[in-house]
Amino acid sequence: MAQALEGRAMADDILIGDTPKARRRRSRLDGLVAQGRLWKHATLSDIDGLLSPAEIADAFTFTLVRNPWDRMVSYYHWLREQSFDHPAVRLAASCDFGGFLEAPETQIVWAAQPARHYMTTADGVERCTLYLRLEHVAEDAGPLWSHLGFRLDLPRVNMSARGAYRSYYSDDQAAIVARIAAEDITRFGYRF
Template identity: 30%
Template sequence: MLVPQNTRQGLFRRLKKNILFLHVPKCGGSFVEQTFLPWILKCPSRRLREARGHLTWCEYAGVFTRNGIDLGAMHVFTVVRNPWAWHVSWFHYLKQDLGRGRSGMPTEVDLFQDYDFSDYLRWLADDDAPTSPSRYIRKQQIDYLTDETGRIAVDRVLRQECLCEDLQQMASDLDLAVTVCDRRANASAHGHYRDYYDDFGIDLIARRHRDDIATFGYTF
């Protein structure tokens, strides 16, 4: 069924004022925020102190409810990526965060300075290993996106592997006047993620991210 033009225009106007980028860490979020900055700056997640950081959908729902904001009226989008690549990105990011200011994960930053990637994987395999309170790394990506029943609650899931194309499609769908660069300026310089893994690591990530893999179809 075709949506009347005036209804579509009203929808676009509403969405432009009500976009929430749910930022799963290490999934190209800086590039997304740069692209959609005029609209992201209008979002309550930037105005409310308790809404800052890498919140899950359920955490946003709680914060917004306490502040009288209707999360259901917002167009919520996010970005996911291959879990094996996600962990390689985390490892390098934390080893380089010597000032501890960007990550907010001082425990991991201290530990990983003397780690190679195989050490990192063995740390990840130990559920009792020291970790920062946020436990960002120990979540599955889908944990950020689901409501209290386990249902995916975001409206749109983009993929880091084809992020420019997905952002262009989103901008077109929502009639947003943005320019999406054809390549990411801050792409990581480390090698291909497959070069970091042995059989132990491949199986570890497959087990820890079984829901991500089942939902988004990622393979090693």
Template identity: 25%
Template sequence: MILSHKHRYIFLHCRKTAGSSISVSLARDLGPDDLQLSGLKETHQAGIAYTRRVMREALQLHDRAGAKRIEDRLHLSGMLGSERRAERARKLIHRRYKDILGDYPYHARASAIADAFPTEWREYRKFCVVRNPWDKVISDYHWRTRDTDQPPSFEQFVKAIRDGDRLGGIVPGEPDNWPLYTIDDQFAVDDVIRFEDMQVQLNAVLSDLGVAWDGWLPRAKKRKTDASGQQKNAAVYTAELADIVGQLFQREAEAFGYSEPAKLSEQ
């Protein structure tokens, strides 16, 4: 999530829709009082500084013990290096906003943002990106198992989402993007950009906002491949798995006319 007072917009970060890449790109033109919660690690890696607000609010955790607060200040001073400074700021700002926006402040729900920032929610332009759920689940599977030596199969991953099984943290806590841009099942944003036409539609929104965007979208999160260049773990839909995903994300699929893959495995 990004809340920009400079350009009067709220970017709602839906999962696996290039949200981190968009956040890094937008971070280049944020004002000092703008709040960025998405893509902070990738923003630092791109050599872009956090906003003054992020750094200031990272220290506003009054429930921390005195020794811990001294340690926070030591990290944020930069005396231990820029990497540790950025990492500590990211952790602290996320912890601070968990109490305000829920367990995943970078993927905050529309209702939580509306409650936390009612004036900005009413007056600023709000936009997000959506993606075909079947493609999103495959992307999520590759990302969530990228560092796992013995990853679950794609079938296990899909069925774990259905069953509410986190698989030790591999399955995301909130896999459905629908609550991130709707309130009471109604669209709560001004612009819903399709992942499939993201460059054109995002450029149109940002142009209306007066943001001079050059179209740069870094590959913020890279997938691992094997020696042949293929994805590390196979993800193939059977009819059963495609049907499970269709049921899990039915509201989003129907709202945007998304359909299941044309080719399904016969296994």
């Protein structure tokens, strides 16, 4: 989605992320004041100072959400490819998927960060005009296309070669994700 949108970015637009155009413009972030880190997973609270809660309230804000069971497998594999110093990176490097999922620290972090966490402003208000389920973008994107006035071509990029997520889980492990991601599962109609 970010790569598709960046093709329409204007010369003075600020891009936060790791797409090719955002990387080229990264120096534009230098000196900007924000409450949190300006990176591809920044929350609306993080960008406070760059944009005010009132400006965000007036904007069409949207984000992609993903099946939590699939997302957990993807997160684990992504962490295993990283080399920066972080507790989650160290944990993923030290155990198999089941051990990573069953670790209390994994569960605590995930339970504390449902989709609304990313779309809540510094004043504590959830401000998401549209949540797009990654698995159902074509079905969910109508309001976005209407707002933009055009449709985006969304080629599949950054795909992994790993197998289906269901094969990673025992019944007990699937139940862990059902518990720690219950809010998103209920809200977005996900099933294992």
